[in-house]
Amino acid sequence: MSSALLTAADLVRLAGARRPDGRCPACGGLHCPGWEALPGGFDASVLRQVGTLRDPEVYEPTVEEWHPGGTRTWSADAPIAPAFHPYNKSDVLQCSACGRAFLRWTEYGGYYREDRIRELDAALVVDPRG
Template sequence: MADLPLLDSQRLRALAQHSATVTTNCPCTEPALAAWTSTPLSFPEAQLKDIGTLYVDPYDEPGFAEYHPNGTRYESADAPIAPLYFPYNRCNVAACEVCGRCYLRYTEAGGYFVDRRIRALNQPELIVDAALPG
């Protein structure tokens, strides 16, 4: 993660805006990824290249507080994208090398499993600059 540029909200919005305007047909759009989901086995992960990170400090364990001021939930398609909050604070941003669409990705690790999670980055209006409390 240290070799990826840290993306601020302005750059994240620009990537989301670009991703929202891509009209090219591509296998990466096959699954519905508006909300967080386990990466489908059919998703062409080999087409993705990490282009940035939201992980502020690779030597610090980010928190698990989520940001849902309007009653959304982790799995909501309209949940805000708040970079300082979970799970965004653990994400890299990847771009499809075929069509240019962008995706948020992180690895969920717990108990006895590891799960790669993914969410399309194509709704710039959901990106918020929410500060952590305290």
């Protein structure tokens, strides 16, 4: 399922698959309700890719964002809209120990590359394009 194109409904389902107590020795160090830089000392090998939001049929995904409530890219309460930036460039990962789900994309700037990660929150998943 690592290259499967996931839908908003898939994201909601995956967001619910996590350890009930929320404590996990493998991924517990990640606190990322909004987009954060992947911590340098974090062992990312505990996260396995379970799908992607990158549509292989779209050569240049839009850079348009979805913030109808006035949020910003980095807001912890920003909607997770799969067809919009940066979600349309994201992979979906799960902790192999507890099932906690995350979104991950790579931000490229003039002279830098930064891996970004955000915990998947079912309450924030929207599909404005239906």
